[in-house]
Amino acid sequence: MQVARETTGGVAPPAAASQTGARRxxxxxxxxxxxxxxxxLGLVTGVCMLVTIWAILVAAPVDVVQGMPxxxxxxxxxxxxxxxxxFFIVFVAxxxxxxxxDERWDxxxxxxxxxxxxxxxxxxxTGSLWGRTIWGTWWxxxxxxxxxxxxxxxxxxxxxxxxxxxxxASGARTAAVLGIVxxxxxxxxxxxxxxxxxxxxxxxxxxxxxxxxxxxxxxxxLFTFTLLFSLLLVLAYQLQRVQTGxxxxxxxxxx
Amino acid sequence: MGYLVxxxxxxxxxxxxxxxxxxxxxxxxxxxxxxxxxLVRESSAEKS
Amino acid sequence: xxxxxxxxxxxxxxxxxxxxxxxxxxxxxxxASAFARQVMAIVAKDLRSELRTKQTWSAMALFALLxxxxxxxxxxxxxxxxxxxxxxxxxxxxxxxSILGLGRTVAAEHDQGPxxxxxxxxxxxxxxxxxxxxxxxxxxxxxxxxxxxxxAIIYNVPVALGGLVPxxxxxxxxxxxxxxxxxxxxANTRARELLLPVLIFPLLVPVVIAAVRATSALIVPVARDAxxxxxxxxxxxxxxxxxxxxxxxxxxD
Numbered sequence: 001m002q003v004a005r006e007t008t009g010g011v012a013p014p015a016a017a018s019q020t021g022a023r024r025x026x027x028x029x030x031x032x033x034x035x036x037x038x039x040x041l042g043l044v045t046g047v048c049m050l051v052t053i054w055a056i057l058v059a060a061p062v063d064v065v066q067g068m069p070x071x072x073x074x075x076x077x078x079x080x081x082x083x084x085x086x087f088f089i090v091f092v093a094x095x096x097x098x099x100x101x102d103e104r105w106d107x108x109x110x111x112x113x114x115x116x117x118x119x120x121x122x123x124x125x126t127g128s129l130w131g132r133t134i135w136g137t138w139w140x141x142x143x144x145x146x147x148x149x150x151x152x153x154x155x156x157x158x159x160x161x162x163x164x165x166x167x168x169a170s171g172a173r174t175a176a177v178l179g180i181v182x183x184x185x186x187x188x189x190x191x192x193x194x195x196x197x198x199x200x201x202x203x204x205x206x207x208x209x210x211x212x213x214x215x216x217x218x219x220x221x222l223f224t225f226t227l228l229f230s231l232l233l234v235l236a237y238q239l240q241r242v243q244t245g246x247x248x249x250x251x252x253x254x255x
Numbered sequence: 256m257g258y259l260v261x262x263x264x265x266x267x268x269x270x271x272x273x274x275x276x277x278x279x280x281x282x283x284x285x286x287x288x289x290x291x292x293x294l295v296r297e298s299s300a301e302k303s
Numbered sequence: 304x305x306x307x308x309x310x311x312x313x314x315x316x317x318x319x320x321x322x323x324x325x326x327x328x329x330x331x332x333x334x335a336s337a338f339a340r341q342v343m344a345i346v347a348k349d350l351r352s353e354l355r356t357k358q359t360w361s362a363m364a365l366f367a368l369l370x371x372x373x374x375x376x377x378x379x380x381x382x383x384x385x386x387x388x389x390x391x392x393x394x395x396x397x398x399x400x401s402i403l404g405l406g407r408t409v410a411a412e413h414d415q416g417p418x419x420x421x422x423x424x425x426x427x428x429x430x431x432x433x434x435x436x437x438x439x440x441x442x443x444x445x446x447x448x449x450x451x452x453x454x455a456i457i458y459n460v461p462v463a464l465g466g467l468v469p470x471x472x473x474x475x476x477x478x479x480x481x482x483x484x485x486x487x488x489x490a491n492t493r494a495r496e497l498l499l500p501v502l503i504f505p506l507l508v509p510v511v512i513a514a515v516r517a518t519s520a521l522i523v524p525v526a527r528d529a530x531x532x533x534x535x536x537x538x539x540x541x542x543x544x545x546x547x548x549x550x551x552x553x554x555x556d
Contacts, residue, residue, distance in 0.1 A: 098552055118273050122266055129262050153505040164492040174488045177549045185506050192509040195529040239281045246288040253295045
């Protein structure tokens with residue numbers, strides 16, 4: 001849990017002898033209730049993470065046909081779910097920003113886009129690994145894979161747009177429009193790719209019902225990854241807030 | 256089979272690395288904010 | 304564009320200032336005709352300035368032809384694979400040329416300032432969007448009129464003209480609908496020429512798939528194919544309505 005602790009302490013805590021026990025605790029878990037909440041979230045996420053890794057690797061039952069590679073499934077599906085959640089948040093925050101013009105929605109959209117892009121990358125990698133074991137090929141132009149790839153391109157473009165515009169109101173509005181249009185584009189993409197592929201043999205998916213222990217592992221994994229996502233989102237949001245605050249203050253000092 | 260283990264480890268390291276990078280950037284930004292606000296306080300103290 | 308949408312958009316136009324008395328200002332019909340008149344005025348202005356220089360048109364057309372020729376080498380076309388490759392080549396050429404033109408038109412607006420001046424006019428942003436859209440459709444259309452016959456000759460494709468026209472028109476509207484919005488978005492940034500293709504290609508995927516499929520169905524008819532022309536029209540409606548609403552936020556200030 002070293003990482004979770006580090007995130008909350010504003011100053012690096014050198015174990016100075018003069019530091020009292022209470023101060024040391026404060027620098028470790030955070031001084032304000034908000035910082036302590038983040039620390040707690042980090043701790044819970046870390047514990048859940050370890051349990052999930054154990055469950056995926058040891059406890060969960062393995063598909064008879066697919067064998068060990070089926071364990072990717074418990075990892076891949078939650079990550080894909082988090083990806084969708086992230087871009088839904090980008091969409092909602094973008095709409096809210098254009099409606100309310102509150103900077104905080106803009107930070108939220110930007111944070112969710114950044115974390116979502118990371119998770120989309122993981123989705124693509126794990127999906128590709130799974131495809132290698134099931135279909136015997138790293139990549140196939142299956143509708144879900146193709147749509148996820150296009151989604152990845154859209155949101156990498158979103159992050160590029162943000163880095164090119166800087167923290168201006170017009171940049172925020174432009175990014176919000178891209179966040180909305182990009183999200184609306186996803187189902188259309190899926191639809192068109194499905195029809196495009198309709199002439200080719202359909203890809204077979206694992207459609208059999210899951211046994212209870214497998215469903216339990218999947219559910220717990222979903223929960224854990226949602227926790228991890230919220231932790232990352234909170235940190236990315238704070239980063240946006242602090243960076244914007246510093247930039248504004250610098251502008252005041254110079255101007 | 257081997258590549259699965261490697262990839263699993265790589266993805267986890269990647270996620271942990273992102274978390275660490277995020278934390279590092281946040282710490283840097285906080286330090287910058289503190290430095291800038293210190294600067295502002297000093298300059299306003301000089302004026303008065 | 305739907306009628307209700309248009310009337311809602313134009314209610315904010317100060318009709319008394321821009322339309323002669325007695326024509327606009329009263330009722331949906333007057334507002335709609337005022338809308339059309341404003342759009343046409345801006346389109347005519349853009350066309351006049353382009354006709355003077357012809358820079359954009361010539362560059363776009365030449366580029367489209369170059370893409371057609373280069374792909375011919377790249378794929379080593381033979382009779383048996385022409386039907387599979389040629390429609391894709393045609394649409395890639397159109398989309399590339401469109402992006403070239405889109406980047407140019409908005410860049411020209413920004414360098415010389417007319418977009419800012421245009422936005423100072425008591426004209427609704429939606430008017431500006433549709434004017435720019437029509438201008439872009441015309442620009443791309445000219446390129447297509449040049450490129451399609453040459454495409455038919457060098458790829459040795461029997462182009463059924465009657466069937467190709469609606470596909471090309473619908474595809475062009477789709478590309479221009481997204482393209483006009485994104486060109487304005489990219490113009491807000493420091494690196495607009497760099498950013499425009501990166502942003503626009505992922506979003507154009509549905510339009511490109513539908514247009515390519517519809518075109519290849521004209522060359523080699525496919526049994527039980529999806530209704531691609533209808534889908535293309537549906538994508539156009541979706542992209543047009545979203546872009547028309549979103550444009551307002553992009554060009555604000």
